[in-house]
Amino acid sequence: MPKHHRSNALFRIRFHGRGGQGVKTASRILGQAFFLAGYEVQDAPRYGAERRGATIFAYVRASHDSIYERGIIRRPDLVVVADETLVEIPAAGVLQGVTKTTVVLIHSKLTAEDWIKRYTPLEKVVILHPVKTRRQELHLDSAACAGAAACLAGVITRDHLQRAIEEEFVGQKGSLVQANLTQALDAYNQMALDSGLVIAGSGDQGTTPASPDWIDLPFEAADISAPTIHAALTSTQVTTGLWRTLRPVVDENICRRCGLCSSYCPEGVISLDDQGIPVIDYVHCKGCLVCVVECPAHAIHAHPEPVPEGEQT
């Protein structure tokens, strides 16, 4: 009998992605699939204000026993990374609590070896190969991630997965349901060799919580505890360029120096140099691509991120 069939075993699965990829939906699909497979399930997304491109996590817990654990998953058995650029952002917390036994599923063009070499805690890396490049289909990532995760868990059949998706998208267009099913089942099949790789951890953690490692701070007067910011423009320290999936690149030979891109850029990150050529601030450009559409000379083109090594401009 596989280890995870212990009666008190608890699957702890954490999803990481960006707003717009459907990470919340992925966690719901996987949760529902576990439920159909006879499990007690908890699934919950966690995010701040809703922002396309901003980081989001979601959690799924599944067990044959009652689940008493709540909140953030600190020691995941499986981490699903829908957007590989999140791994390098500490605030996204992708690697938090990852150990040598944690399976990390990354939606990536790189190989598992590349990832293991790059980040020390990674050992059990599984790659889900992206199948689309069209940004309009970004939301389908959720189905692929849920499908792959379902297979890796080893206790969910294709039939459970299919029913979970049909239930999640009830009342939606037939073509949308079909597109999600295709993505999910393809990803499920892609994982066939690694089926059951995820080992559910012990279910005991939730009943014996460790005391939190906080520090008590003395009460301070308002002028000390409520800080005032006197510096202007500090937002530029936030590198929103990491939100990009596509990078706008200006072809100087075609550019007519009209400056329209600078006027329409919602972020205000396009300035003009002495020659009137647009200069895009890639540290902050979120990749909305308004400039690509608005350029009357069609001099701005979208290139996929991340730019492969050796091809950087």
Added chain:
Amino acid sequence: MNETHFHSIKDLSTHHLLGAGTAMCAGCGGLEALQVIYDILGEKTVFINAAGCMTLLSVYPYTPFRGSWLYTAMASAPAGAQGVRDALDILLEKQLIGTDEDLQTVVLTGDGSAYGMGLSATSAAIERGLDFLYICYDNEGYGNTGHQSSGATPHGARTATCRTVHGFSGDKKDLFAIWAAHRPAYVATVAGAEPVDLARKVEKACRLKGPRLLIALAPCPTGWGYDPQETVQVGKLAVACGLWPLKEAVQGKIVHTKPPGKRLPVETYLKTQDRFAHLFEPQRDEQTLHEIQERVDIYWREWEE
């Protein structure tokens, strides 16, 4: 004095004052309008921001502004502006600051606050003749929390709180008319997709004293359901279809600043967004489409007569 600096898009600044790195969604139509507005207002401004998407512009310890910013509850931004304006006036009167240190008081709210919760406070501020500029970024719903219906949601649109077959059954409130009825110094509708028209109106508002109010159409890729790159196109279509009339009222006299010549059918605009997709699939909702077109036709017929 009344001569405008803005004749074409080339006259707009290509050096932008608002800092990058904010939490606004990629392709935010409201942020696009704010860029143009802030470039013209300049650094000597204090923003009074009611809760909404743009509250996230300034999140400790980060701010994209070059000057001060004050956060208020959703219903209270104009009241906050009154306090700030009064404080500045007292400092000026006591000569504790010079006139060169005076600031333009700018209220910044979304449509949830402007069309709904904050309407009463705005009415009272106009009544008192408060010297301030009000900028409403109108994305036609509570965008910050998942796009629930607001007083600005248009007829037929689907929102998080309105999933019915025909979409939102009510009508978008005519905030321009409500504000204009107070006879403020200046009130105008604008769109980031029409930056020259927008720049001229901000310029005009800056030259006036008293309550000056702008309603900026803020196409919202996240809430309306379209690719972020289409933000300007969606805004231009709203104007070209006659759904978003660009107009201004100075002391009650209303002028359309950019009337669409031959209006495009509203479908051209509606088809670009998922929030109206149910009007076309699985079958065309002729009744609702007709209702939307008819409202636009009636509006323009009344003006053209």
